[in-house]
Amino acid sequence: MTTSPSGGSTAGSADAEKKLRPGRTNATKQKLFEASMDLIGERGAAGVTVDEIATAAGVSKGTVYYNFGSKSDLIAQLLRHGVDILMARLLSVRDDSADPLAAMEEMIGQAMDFMAEYPSFARLWVSENWRTPSEWQDTFAELRGRLLAVIGSAIDGVAAAYPVDPGVSRGSLETAIFGACFVVGLDRQTYNPERTREQSVAAIMASMRGYVVKQPPAQA
Template identity: 55%
Template sequence: MSTTASPQVTRRPGRTNATKQKLFEASMQLIGERGPAEVTVDEIAAAAGVSKGTVYYNFGSKNELISQLLEYGVSLLEERLTPDESKPSLEALESMLDQTLDFFEEYPSFSQLLISELWRTPSTWRDTLTMLRERLFLLAGNTMERVAQEHSVRSEIAPQAMVGLILGATLVTGLDRQVFHPEKTRQETLMALMTVMNGYLRD
């Protein structure tokens, strides 16, 4: 199979949010249907209503486009996960988990791509995903530290271990509900996640 080299262009450092949003939505729809390997730049550009040259001008290659869109998608999720410091820690954590499930509902294709690539070894976007994972863990970790300060918790379990457990459970149960059990309500899923969380508490 022959391959055609991507046009060698200098990527523009500033990209409008509107352009990124269009490319994000178009890419995630196509990738959700067929997977990243089967989607071409031409299809992404057409679905987003921009020229192929615009995609290359902004991103340089399809791999870089997807890398940037993964980061953009996580930044959208981060906005929802920014904790409300005025709330008690458990309420803040529950709100973060609820917002994650809400994000899954709004961007199902992105969620599937994010989860599949996080656990794929090796992944083309491994470095990007590692950085994005750390950003999400930092947000959740700060709230988990507040939980440990405000409540009596199991001291034999480090707060960071709970971060991996609760975030992992949220990702897996959110995807399971999305793909296999759409009849389950978000509230039911959230209650199950908080039941796991309550096992960390001693009070």
């Protein structure tokens, strides 16, 4: 076997040993990420061959196995890569103590932009996320937790500034909003391209507005 760098599968997503040699690897990895994102998003992880990915990236099959240990490892790193991008966008929303509801809205807007820009990643996510015994179970659990934490803290912000319905659990609401972002974004891409970003955001925000109670807290 050659001296493949391969990259840590369970690394903290930050590029740990990137600096060893800038070389061409990072550019190659990037190309492989982009190519495989599209292909896998379209036909599913199992429906795409390594040869196809290599060809689409303008690279040889050997290079794939030089940069990644396996097809499975490539996909795991691809998931981290996508989540890193999404996380960066979500965290770019200033958590100013102004209106937490507005912050939430901006976050959802960022998510919608991400879905529009990386629809293939969104497809990959929803395609593989809920598979029961999956090779990426642990990867998904970790990444999902990281994303939900961000949404959760945004919800907390709202709950701290407004009276909210105690009958709605934070966890379920996180899930509903998180999932709605993916689904609404994908649906727009696939079936309703005429729908605007604002319409989509408004539809998802409806659940937040329903979360804050109409009348001042009944009594609870």
